[in-house]
Amino acid sequence: MKKATAIRQNGKNAGIKIQSKSEKIFDAALNVFGVILVAIILYPIYYVFIASISRPLPVENGSVILAPVGVTLESYRQALKTPYLGTALLNSLYYTFGGVLVNMVFSTTMAYALSKKRLVGRKIFTLFTVFTMWFSAGIIPLYMTFRDFHMLNTRSAILFGFAMNTYNMIILKSFFEQVPESLEEAAFIDGASDFRIFSQIYLPLSKPALATVGLFYAVNRWNGYFWPMNLLTDDSKVPLQVLLKKLLVDKVKNEMESAIITSASLSSQTTTIYALIIIAIIPMAIVYPFVQKYFKTGLTIGANKG
Amino acid sequence: MKKKDELIVRRDVSLAKRLYKCWPLYVFLLPGLIWYIMFCYKPMIGLRMAFYDYNIFRGFSGSKFVGLENFKIYMSSPDFGRTLKNTLMIAVWQMVICFPVPVILAILITEMKSKIVSKMVQTISFLPHFISTVVVCGMVVNFLSPSTGIINMILGKFGIEAKYFMVYPQYFRPIYTIMTLWQTAGFNAIVYIAALMGIDPQLYEAAIVDGAGRWRRIINITIPGIIPTVVTMFIMNIGKMVKVGYESILLLYEPSTYATADVISTYSFRMGIQNGDYGVATAAGLFEAVIALILVVAANKVSKRLTETALW
Numbered sequence: 001m002k003k004a005t006a007i008r009q010n011g012k013n014a015g016i017k018i019q020s021k022s023e024k025i026f027d028a029a030l031n032v033f034g035v036i037l038v039a040i041i042l043y044p045i046y047y048v049f050i051a052s053i054s055r056p057l058p059v060e061n062g063s064v065i066l067a068p069v070g071v072t073l074e075s076y077r078q079a080l081k082t083p084y085l086g087t088a089l090l091n092s093l094y095y096t097f098g099g100v101l102v103n104m105v106f107s108t109t110m111a112y113a114l115s116k117k118r119l120v121g122r123k124i125f126t127l128f129t130v131f132t133m134w135f136s137a138g139i140i141p142l143y144m145t146f147r148d149f150h151m152l153n154t155r156s157a158i159l160f161g162f163a164m165n166t167y168n169m170i171i172l173k174s175f176f177e178q179v180p181e182s183l184e185e186a187a188f189i190d191g192a193s194d195f196r197i198f199s200q201i202y203l204p205l206s207k208p209a210l211a212t213v214g215l216f217y218a219v220n221r222w223n224g225y226f227w228p229m230n231l232l233t234d235d236s237k238v239p240l241q242v243l244l245k246k247l248l249v250d251k252v253k254n255e256m257e258s259a260i261i262t263s264a265s266l267s268s269q270t271t272t273i274y275a276l277i278i279i280a281i282i283p284m285a286i287v288y289p290f291v292q293k294y295f296k297t298g299l300t301i302g303a304n305k306g
Numbered sequence: 307m308k309k310k311d312e313l314i315v316r317r318d319v320s321l322a323k324r325l326y327k328c329w330p331l332y333v334f335l336l337p338g339l340i341w342y343i344m345f346c347y348k349p350m351i352g353l354r355m356a357f358y359d360y361n362i363f364r365g366f367s368g369s370k371f372v373g374l375e376n377f378k379i380y381m382s383s384p385d386f387g388r389t390l391k392n393t394l395m396i397a398v399w400q401m402v403i404c405f406p407v408p409v410i411l412a413i414l415i416t417e418m419k420s421k422i423v424s425k426m427v428q429t430i431s432f433l434p435h436f437i438s439t440v441v442v443c444g445m446v447v448n449f450l451s452p453s454t455g456i457i458n459m460i461l462g463k464f465g466i467e468a469k470y471f472m473v474y475p476q477y478f479r480p481i482y483t484i485m486t487l488w489q490t491a492g493f494n495a496i497v498y499i500a501a502l503m504g505i506d507p508q509l510y511e512a513a514i515v516d517g518a519g520r521w522r523r524i525i526n527i528t529i530p531g532i533i534p535t536v537v538t539m540f541i542m543n544i545g546k547m548v549k550v551g552y553e554s555i556l557l558l559y560e561p562s563t564y565a566t567a568d569v570i571s572t573y574s575f576r577m578g579i580q581n582g583d584y585g586v587a588t589a590a591g592l593f594e595a596v597i598a599l600i601l602v603v604a605a606n607k608v609s610k611r612l613t614e615t616a617l618w
Contacts, residue, residue: 026520027419034414034423038430041488044445045433047456062459110338113331120324125335129342134545135599137349138591139552139571140578145349147362163341194330223438226553230579241440248444249557256451256470257560270454277441284436292429 045281052076052274059271075275082276084235084243092240095158095228096221103217104210106163111172112198133166146231153233162227165220168213175209176202215291222284244280248273356589362582376589385573393569393594396555397547399483405543407491409536412498413528417520428499431492439489443557446485447472472558475566482558482567486551494539501535502528537613541605545598570594 050068051059058069079085113119114126151157179202187197203210225241232238252273356376358369380386411431418424434442449455450471458468471477509527518526552571559567570590578587 023520030414030418031420031423034418034420034427038426041430041434041492044449044488045437047449048445051456060454062456062462065456065460106337106341109334113334113338116328116331118324118328119331119335120321120328125339129338132342132346134602135350135595136346137353138588138595139575140584140587140591141349141352141355142345143579144352144355144362144584145345148348149344160341161345163345164338169338194334198334219436223436223440225438225440226556241438244438244444245440245557248440249447252444252447252451253472253560256447256453257473270448270451273444273448277444280441281437288433288436292432 048274048277051271052278054271056269056271059274075269075271076279078269078272079275079279082243082247084238085240087236088238088240088243091237092222094155095239096218099159099162099221100214100217102159102163103165103168103221104214107165107169107172107213108203108210109198110164111169111176112202114169115173115176129166129169143230152231153237154231155237157231158228158239161231162224165217168216171213172206172209175206179205211291218287219284240280244276247276353588353592355584356592358585360584360588362584372585376585377593379586380590380593385568388565389568389570389573389590392566393548393550393571395566396479396482396550396569399479400486400547400550403483404486404490405540407487408494409498409532411491412495412502412532413524415495415499416502416528417524428492428495432496433492434489435493437489439551439554440557442485442489443554446481446558450481473560473562475563478559478563478567482551482555485554485558497539498532498535501532505531533613537609541602541609544605545602548594548598548601 047065050066051064052075053071053073054064054068055070055072056075058064063069110129114122114129116122119125146152146157146161149157151161183201184197187201192200223241225239225245228239229242229245232242354366357371357373358366359372359375360366361369411427415424415427418427449457452458452468452470457471462468471481505527509531510523513523513527549571550569552569552575555567555569555572556575559572571594574587574590574594576587577583577590581587
């Protein structure tokens with residue numbers, strides 16, 4: 001009996017020892033893997049950056065791979081000369097800030113109402129919103145709806161047509177539901193109205209959720225191209241992404257195809273295109289470090305509640 | 307207990323009284339409701355375009371009702387087989403590659419002992435999510451350029467001839483999948499990381515005392531711990547998978563790659579907004595929306611039976 005325990009003890013110790021050795025290797029391998037992964041993910045962005053500050057010739061003959069060659073800002077000077085670039089940038093800022101404001105007003109008010117158990121018909125209204133996540137009419141009927149409302153080629157189509165995202169609204173609703181009811185009851189006894197409870201209790205208490213959802217909306221607003229491309233026809237109203245689509249994708253594709261057929265040289269310089277990409281990434285890159293910490297909270301709420 | 311209380315309240319207070327008590331909430335509800343009616347439910351009514359030979363200038367009253375004719379046109383055209391197959395194939399690639407990778411990534415990140423490396427991997431891996439579809443597709447198109455693209459230049463160093471990969475149908479799905487993976491893997495991992503953080507650390511401690519190694523702990527504690535989240539995410543995403551990322555496909559595909567790249571939504575978009583054949587376009591869109599709905603409901607049912615995790 002004693003022997004058996006001793007053996008077991010030994011075996012256990014030996015086991016832990018072997019484990020700790022293999023575990024060390026495992027940990028080291030994991031760290032190496034992590035570093036390699038980071039390098040792979042970052043390389044495309046890094047390459048665009050070094051290409052954008054290099055001279056065109058070394059980029060086009062393949063000498064720029066790990067470091068820039070012949071550093072110059074000429075490509076940026078060329079890129080900034082793009083017609084309508086300034087207008088498109090201002091439009092994007094307008095659609096992002098204005099759009100997020102509209103999003104937040106619509107989403108927070110609806111989320112507040114739906115988070116209240118005393119709302120008569122709460123289940124039906126919630127189903128009414130959630131159903132659109134599983135079934136939506138699709139591109140053509142939505143386009144025709146904008147047409148019926150005479151909203152084609154208007155800025156308000158962009159601002160109000162996409163005033164809400166059900167998923168984001170549900171995140172806010174779940175967050176509001178976690179606010180203790182006793183706070184609300186106390187405020188009611190003091191004679192506060194729903195509007196005051198909403199603006200002075202719920203909104204200040206939900207700052208992390210508001211930040212997360214606001215950020216999700218902002219990213220979608222800034223990055224969206226599909227609906228602005230279809231709804232807006234004036235160059236003066238078009239946001240940055242639609243302009244970029246023409247410059248980075250359409251034009252390059254057309255030139256490559258004609259280059260294959262007629263072996264003509266490319267007219268737009270690759271380095272200028274890369275400079276444009278960097279210009280397009282910069283605003284997000286500036287905001288990113290500040291807002292990054294909020295995601296986890298927001299996404300977790302969303303996943304728990306569906 | 308709580309339910310009982312509610313029942314008593316309901317019996318005592320009449321509907322009129324309860325409505326009177328909560329009327330300010332309807333003021334809060336109203337803007338949102340109007341938006342849902344205008345931009346979600348009105349388009350659903352517009353789906354009846356699928357049953358008309360729809361003329362955009364005459365509206366429904368001036369267009370001819372054709373019954374299922376538009377569906378017949380779509381389903382008997384060679385585009386039907388192609389778009390259905392491509393939609394399913396791309397959805398399968400997404401499910402097999404883009405869905406599991408974030409789960410694995412999340413497990414690896416939480417297993418990393420070095421705080422610096424794990425933080426770095428997290429921060430960097432969800433950076434691409436913030437770069438717009440247009441810019442990402444622009445990068446792909448430019449990187450693959452036969453004359454100046456980095457990929458062809460690196461391949462050229464190994465003696466492989468330059469190719470414009472974007473015009474060959476056989477490369478479309480790999481290109482699209484790798485691009486999506488780069489864009490979404492890190493961001494989608496966040497939910498799983500959060501779920502892994504929620505696993506009771508005592509379980510791991512107990513397992514260590516019992517002499518369970520790293521693998522055993524991953525297989526017996528970590529994986530069962532995130533299965534509910536994985537299932538929830540799967541059901542939530544299965545509808546989206548059928549809709550596939552038409553926004554990026556539209557940017558990447560070309561007539562020469564339609565054979566593998568043209569999906570139902572891009573077909574519907576081309577037929578409707580570019581060719582003006584609204585009836586057939588809407589029929590194709592409705593077909594897709596119904597498949598997505600069926601898949602969500604089916605996935606939910608299956609998961610309810612197998613894992614007791616369900617959305618409703």
